[in-house]
Amino acid sequence: MSQPKVALITGVTGQDGAYLAEFLLAKGYIVHGIKRRTSLFNTDRIDHLYQDPHEPDRRFVLHHGDMTDASSLIRIIQQTQPDELYNLAAQSHVAVSFEEPEYTADSDALGALRLLEAIRILGLERKTRFYQASTSELYGLVQEVPQTETTPFYPRSPYAVAKLYAYWITVNYREAYGIYACNGILFNHESPLRGETFVTRKITRALARIKLGLQECLYLGNLDAKRDWGHARDYIEMQWLMLQQEKPEDYVIATGEQHSVRAFVDLAASELGIQLTWRGQGVEEKGHDAKGVCRVAVDPRYFRPTEVESLLGDPSKAQRQLGWQPKTSFGDLVREMVREDLRASERDELVQQHGFHAYERHE
Numbered sequence: 001m002s003q004p005k006v007a008l009i010t011g012v013t014g015q016d017g018a019y020l021a022e023f024l025l026a027k028g029y030i031v032h033g034i035k036r037r038t039s040l041f042n043t044d045r046i047d048h049l050y051q052d053p054h055e056p057d058r059r060f061v062l063h064h065g066d067m068t069d070a071s072s073l074i075r076i077i078q079q080t081q082p083d084e085l086y087n088l089a090a091q092s093h094v095a096v097s098f099e100e101p102e103y104t105a106d107s108d109a110l111g112a113l114r115l116l117e118a119i120r121i122l123g124l125e126r127k128t129r130f131y132q133a134s135t136s137e138l139y140g141l142v143q144e145v146p147q148t149e150t151t152p153f154y155p156r157s158p159y160a161v162a163k164l165y166a167y168w169i170t171v172n173y174r175e176a177y178g179i180y181a182c183n184g185i186l187f188n189h190e191s192p193l194r195g196e197t198f199v200t201r202k203i204t205r206a207l208a209r210i211k212l213g214l215q216e217c218l219y220l221g222n223l224d225a226k227r228d229w230g231h232a233r234d235y236i237e238m239q240w241l242m243l244q245q246e247k248p249e250d251y252v253i254a255t256g257e258q259h260s261v262r263a264f265v266d267l268a269a270s271e272l273g274i275q276l277t278w279r280g281q282g283v284e285e286k287g288h289d290a291k292g293v294c295r296v297a298v299d300p301r302y303f304r305p306t307e308v309e310s311l312l313g314d315p316s317k318a319q320r321q322l323g324w325q326p327k328t329s330f331g332d333l334v335r336e337m338v339r340e341d342l343r344a345s346e347r348d349e350l351v352q353q354h355g356f357h358a359y360e361r362h363e
């Protein structure tokens with residue numbers, strides 16, 4: 001019987017890490033994940049996959065490590081000898097990268113370099129295939145519509161600049177040392193597991209809570225930003241497929257469809273049966289409804305110093321070479337996120353009815 005393949009995932013506690021770990025385990029892989037030390041458990045997204053360290057023959061193993069700590073990365077790669085290494089770990093919030101630019105560069109740019117160097121130091125250039133989580137944020141101030149693998153980059157945030165370094169160091173190590181290394185240039189992808197401060201999840205979570213009377217207001221920034229939103233579950237399959245080809249190449253993964261933040265709000269609200277009235281433009285939209293309750297308001301604190309206004313991907317290459325076909329429509333994505341956030345809010349409502357306080361947070 002052939003040995004199972006071994007995968008190592010950085011960022012395993014994140015949205016994509018959780019979907020990818022589940023996907024690879026179902027394919028028979030032994031999956032190792034790197035998680036950083038936190039003062040509370042931070043494994044909600046992967047708790048259903050957890051295997052007790054005392055179990056023999058575990059197929060899902062977590063290791064403590066950090067993208068800013070080369071020693072931990074080298075040790076884990078040496079121990080696990082991965083056939084496939086998926087670098088998903090990152091300070092992934094664009095707005096936060098303006099507040100923590102140096103840390104973002106350390107983890108997102110140098111982090112990728114540390115992994116590639118570890119592969120080289122350990123002599124794994126011919127064994128370990130490397131996936132780098134690149135991003136449509138590289139296009140930033142877009143030079144061409146829609147964006148393809150050859151569209152010039154123009155990053156617009158410390159996050160995007162850090163990811164630009166990671167993109168090119170991946171290409172460089174492929175060319176210089178013959179490592180099978182790929183960039184997946186993924187456009188925004190969402191799911192019920194999306195972090196609560198990214199705009200889609202912020203919207204579905206807040207509207208579900210407003211619907212149940214647990215929250216009064218949803219504060220947002222630029223409502224006119226347009227994104228090409230897909231489902232994370234569909235996108236992680238492409239991450240895997242990129243590492244199964246004969247030759248390592250870079251691919252755009254996108255739906256080829258674009259919607260505004262405002263349209264996302266409208267659709268999520270209509271799914272929940274919430275009537276929204278948009279009042280004028282910009283900050284003027286801040287206001288209260290007939291009952292004096294604020295529903296959706298624009299708060300300039302969520303504007304970014306430099307914004308990426310519009311992204312639209314052309315996934316033709318992935319369609320041609322990887323057989324890429326997004327399975328989830330925009331409508332189905334919004335419906336799934338709304339449904340799951342309504343369930344979570346109903347749980348919070350129940351908790352509140354039993355005398356426990358559910359805190360309202362705006363981030």
Ligand code: NDP
Nearest residue numbers: 011013014015016066067088089090092107133135188189
């Ligand atoms: P998340 O923010 O949900 O997850 C990021 C993961 O990285 C978390 O597990 C986080 O750990 C971990 N992490 C952050 N900093 C460090 C560090 N210093 N050391 C170790 N681990 C760290 O991101 P997504 O799952 O949405 O995205 C996965 C990757 O894909 C990211 O690199 C992101 O930049 C990129 N990407 C995402 C897109 C999207 O639309 N989702 C689109 C294009 C690219 P913790 O749980 O402790 O915070």
Ligand code: GDR
Nearest residue numbers: 092094135136137187188197198199200220221222225302
């Ligand atoms: P993005 O995702 O910056 O594209 O990065 P995010 O959901 O944060 O923003 C999308 C757009 O919505 C606008 N926006 C708001 N954004 C947030 N977070 N909160 C708000 O209140 C708000 N109001 C409006 C933003 O200005 C922006 O234009 C995501 C991350 O997952 C990155 O890691 C990844 O690389 C890219 O997607 C592709």
